[in-house]
Amino acid sequence: MRAQIASLLPTNTVDRPGWAVDIHAAFVALEIKPNLQNICAVIAVTEQESSVRADPSVPNLGRIAWEEIDRRAERLGVPKFAVHVALKLSSPTGKSYGERIDAVTTERELSEIFEDFIAMVPLGKRLLADWNPVRTGGAMQVSIAFAERHVQEHPYPFSTTNSIRHEVFTRRGGMYFGIAHLLGYPATYDKLIYRFADFNAGRYASRNAAFQNAASLASGKPLDLDGDLLRQGDDDTAKPGSTELAVRSISKALDMNHQAIRRALEQGGSQEFDRTLLYTRMFELADRLERQPLPRALIPRIVLHSPKITRKLTTEWFATRVDERHRRCLVRAAVPTVPERM
Known part of the structure; x- marks a missing residue:
């Protein structure tokens, strides 16, 4: 099964055997059938969300982070200059928080910066409290709030000393929670x-x-x-x-x-x-x-909003793109390939 998963991953995937191990482990832990349809569904979402990267980079993430900080400060009535002064303080890495934000490229890095800032700086507790603005993460860009709710009902099956938030940013955790969100609930849909x-x-x-x-x-x-x-x-x-x-x-x-x-x-x-x-x-x-049966499922009509989104996108656009990737994965399955050694 791991060999089959590896063979279905995009050819440019780094460490295909490692990805296959983590994907297969998630299927087993969640007791979800790793059939061809489900495997390709997971790969399709992962391709769409991160190009199959455990900690994908986000263009202009530093600028996005500063804009989010300024919006948060404005909502709380904290002067912008006071926040920027606070962020000039030295962080545990030796660099200032501001310098780290300027250089940030992934959501994992940004989440860690905010965690440091909240814990170390008095203004951080007032400005952000327990509210870390990084709300999704990992290869499938799963909601961190979803992951934290999920473990309340389904204990995390893997040994770790990390928080659940940190686990989402790992390949293993990101795939586990992403697969749980995608396939870990019963539904009567006739189409993926x-x-x-x-x-x-x-x-x-x-x-x-x-x-x-x-x-x-x-x-x-x-x-x-x-x-x-x-x-x-x-x-x-x-x-x-x-x-x-x-x-x-x-x-x-x-x-x-x-x-x-x-x-x-x-x-x-x-x-x-x-x-x-x-x-x-x-x-x-x-x-x-x-005078006719109505559809029991329709793609929601939602315009997507996120600081990371720079053009008009919708849920229909997302679902259609993933569905196209799913079909291509099924085509790959029909063409025999030689998987990497496991």
Whole structure:
């Protein structure tokens, strides 16, 4: 199996046997079948996110970091010059924090700088507290918050003295958590492209976008098909979002009260939503009104925003690009190759 994984990796991958070992170990630890479809799915996402590099470099990362620092300072009412003065202090490496930021090329390096700054400088605790702005990392650019949540339910299977944040930036940890995010949940999708979209937009976002589409058609109210069933924010329990309001508007046709609708929508982040009365009745109603079965999965319509993104990109763009890479990987599998010695 490791030989097969190595043979499917791009030919310019450095240390293909090592990558194969870590990918295979993640499949085994997560109890996910390492079949051809799944292996190529993992490789496709990794190619898209990092060109199969454990700690990929990010163009202009120093500039991006300074802009993020300045935005954070402004939100907290801290004068920009005070922050820049603080960052001239010497760090544990002997260089100033500012010098290290200027020279930074990877998210791992930037994360370590912020950790040093938070721990060593009084202003760091006030400015950033526990909020490290590096939120994704590793070869699959997996969310660090996801990795930290994952280990609360599934203990990390590998021996390490590092924090989970640090593990995400290793090849082993980055692949483990990335594969868990991509494949480690049950879904009834008939095409992998919806998992690729979920990887970008959040688990079950494609299913939820299809539900929003059905709710929009049944209620006659336009909705953003973004996969978010509930309004996000601190006051989300007090103010229902557009999807919830659309569903409420046809509560009589669904024969459900507002409380039951809310309870069902709260399950939008799990497979259980598929089994709710709301999900079943919504599609029964919408299918009947449209006189045809509606899709049960749609790629969410989301415009991607990140300091690292310099052009207009969407979840559809991401999912389509990964799907193309997945197809190319399957083609490679059909052409016999001689893998490197393991």
